[in-house]
Amino acid sequence: MQIKRSATAHWAGSGKDGKGTLSSASGVLNEAQYGFKSRFEDGIGTNPEELIAAAHSGCFSMKLAFNLQAANFIADSIDTKAIVVLENGAIPEIQLETTVKAVGLTVEKLNELVADAKLNCPISKLFNASISVKATLI
DSSP, X not given: OEEEEEEEEEEOBOTTTOOXXXXXXXXXXXXXXXXXXXXXXXXXXXXXXXXXXHHHHHHHHHHHHHHHHHTTOOEEEEEEEEEEEEETTEEEEEEEEEEEEEXXXXXHXXXXXXXXXXXXXXXXXXXXXXXXXXXXXX
């Protein structure tokens, strides 16, 4: 039987004033504060796959924010949804959907930065799962 659990993360920060979102996790990225908060979309937040979804959506958002900043883009916001597929006690698939708002960013550059974030997100490296990312630029 296949079960899907999901969570979303909203990342917002500014390279100009150093403010981030009110969040459950925060830190400093190149001297600017960042933060993210995750919200479970189904279940009650106590299933391991929901915790993985919350961690993955936040981790991926922050890695993508770092990649954008390293490429000289300032993200106004990054919203990522992680859907964790659980099948017979294993996680064969994780689907990430991310929406990015950044001035001057092209779809081609976004896809390049997303591919790197997918490969180098610490949470992604923990799972022997098929990880897909659908990225949208707004």
